[in-house]
């Protein structure tokens with residue numbers, strides 16, 4: 001008999017707009033020790049499904065159907081009985097480890113009370129149990145971490161604490177709701193490895209909810225695909241990935257950008273003069289350390305970056321959070337003050353420009369931001385949003401002319417051109433991003449800087465937006481700087497790629513060279529951390545797991561910035577900062593790149 | 600921590616100086632003087648008196664003399680109660696006011712936090728509506744209306760409690776003034792607690808605690824109360840100031856011989872030094888209390904560290 005058997009699950013919410021069905025007629029099973037992946041895009045009902053099982057739906061939600069767990073129907077239990085199952089036999093971890101841990105209590109305080117709620121034991125014994133668990137999830141210096149507050153830990157460490165807390169009572173099911181979505185890719189790899197290991201060692205069944213097919217491919221034995229509150233397909237992970245039956249699954253698998261996809265040759269742009277060049281750019285922010293009224297020190301967000309962009313080219317910039325990629329984008333557009341260095345657009349140094357000339361300049365360099373809805377003024381109509389740059393830069397244009405141009409550009413980005421009088425909130429995330437692109441495009445710029453333009457969007461929408469950007473580039477000869485943390489997306493769109501770490505460039509290479517023969521140890525780890533949505537390949541890969549966390553950009557390591565996490569570090573790496581040097585097709589900043597150990 | 604406290608206190612000195620200057624000059628601008636009474640004094644006598652209290656000096660000199668005295672913790676002599684120094688008067692009145700105010704704040708915290716939390720836990724139910732409308736009433740009725748009403752009901756009609764004075768010093772005498780003083784604060788604090796508690800209960804870590812199987816009362820006490828109390832703690836600074844202001848009125852109405860009463864008497868009699876003494880004393884008290892509140896805040900919120 002299965003450990004958990006869900007039959008005809010319905011989840012409804014009473015809202016002001018009437019009843020909303022979040023989950024419809026869902027049935028599935030979970031065996032002891034099994035790993036089940038639940039995959040779907042936002043709004044597919046995947047999170048509500050599990051929340052309803054343990055009675056944590058929002059107040060206006062109702063669940064019906066049956067959920068037999070070890071002979072008891074979870075939907076028929078008294079609140080007290082359900083509570084004794086929650087945390088003890090079915091435990092759960094959530095997406096954002098910062099907000100999911102109580103910031104006002106130490107790690108020990110929050111863990112000890114879970115143990116003592118379910119098991120009679122002394123505080124001392126409970127604390128020992130917690131310590132054991134922290135060690136089991138491989139937290140370094142676990143004994144000291146017990147008395148830390150969550151904000152004193154890094155994101156990856158917090159997620160480890162969450163996992164430790166959820167495993168304290170040896171539950172039969174661990175439900176993980178997007179456990180790695182808020183984490184950097186190298187940290188995600190650590191956490192996934194940990195969950196795999198725990199599943200093997202402790203035999204805990206895992207329900208993994210995620211939008212990331214790659215994560216499922218690596219971890220799960222069985223998969224449920226959900227869409228719009230309904231189950232579309234379920235089965236063995238190999239069947240679902242290699243022989244999908246439902247059209248939605250097929251479409252989803254096709255839409256995911258994958259690292260192992262065939263490299264469609266992207267025609268290199270004519271190597272004429274450089275359109276944009278950045279030389280020795282530094283951006284330091286003064287930050288207070290040691291709390292309020294503490295000493296002010298520079299946070300080296302960008303610390304000496306050079307780059308060149310040719311017309312018609314896409315330069316991808318990748319790196320984990322805190323590597324300075326977004327700051328770099330803003331500094332290029334002079335949206336943040338630079339500390340040193342120079343930016344030249346079309347041969348003109350932007351440092352010498354006065355306000356007016358700078359505005360002229362901005363006509364040629366536009367930007368698209370990450371959160372599509374937040375970057376559009378909610379009180380302006382789409383027509384006004386898109387026409388605003390036109391009206392500022394070409395005040396002489398007549399109203400009719402403006403109108404036609406705006407409608408044209410809206411059509412060009414795949415909208416109907418009739419959206420002029422509507423407001424941003426009436427559109428979906430993907431449509432909002434199209435509006436943002438239209439706004440950037442309306443001035444016919446030469447360069448568009450895209451700062452994580454698709455990371456807030458669902459996979460299928462991501463692909464559309466990326467393809468749109470590529471089409472527009474071909475049509476208008478645009479140069480793009482495409483900033484993202486997702487290496488697969490960057491690979492899909494870029495001609496050249498730059499890898500950043502703690503404000504410095506680690507490696508720059510053509511797309512082919514970077515993914516086929518990465519030279520820098522960080523690039524290699526980064527690429528090997530990206531999960532591939534292919535169960536066999538994903539399980540056969542040799543992972544280069546990076547240890548530890550990103551050091552603070554206020555106090556970067558001496559010499560090579562990457563040395564604290566580098567397997568190949570030597571004495572020289574501590575004293576001497578490696579400069580970018582040419583190595584076959586790449587520019588690499590590593591003392592040891594090219595040595596045999598690294599290949 | 601100690602360094603932070605010292606720095607904060609030094610930082611408050613300019614504020615204090617402005618306060619002293621304002622009080623000093625404003626009260627002198629007010630018509631009348633300390634020696635006006637029904638019976639006009641002989642001009643020579645008055646001149647002598649003025650000389651004795653240095654009131655014949657130019658204003659700036661008087662001010663300098665006063666500030667110099669303050670620096671040595673000397674509030675000067677009272678003009679009205681001529682046998683006492685202002686310091687002695689403050690020391691007689693303050694313990695009474697402190698007891699009154701302290702009890703009022705404690706009561707406000709206990710009742711306000713409980714009522715606010717209950718309202719938050721039972722959001723949009725009858726309990727919630729009852730608490731909220733009661734507190735709206737508490738906020739909108741000024742204490743000089745509320746106090747006589749309380750006296751009318753509980754002292755005059757029901758005869759349960761004494762109407763005023765300290766009588767034999769039994770606690771019964773304090774009940775009405777404490778309640779009158781605490782009511783508006785109860786109202787504010789319960790609204791504040793309700794708002795922040797609702798917000799905290801919506802946060803992800805509460806969901807985690809529920810997923811861990813903790814019962815609601817433990818979730819509230821262990822997880823939610825501390826963060827929900829932070830805004831209340833910050834409000835304690837203004838609350839003390841409000842209670843001090845309130846006590847001036849309440850002590851007058853209930854005939855409690857506290858510092859507030861001295862202040863009112865002093866103001867009516869143009870007892871310059873007494874009025875200023877009370878102002879400065881309360882000023883220092885409020886500054887010190889705000890510092891305490893900030894330190895308490897740092898203690899509650901691990902992310903705030905003062906160095």
Ligand code: SF4
Pocket residue numbers: 520521522560561562563564566567568569570573578589590591592593
């Ligand atoms: S320079 Fe040294 S520490 Fe840095 S990446 Fe190369 S080998 Fe590693």
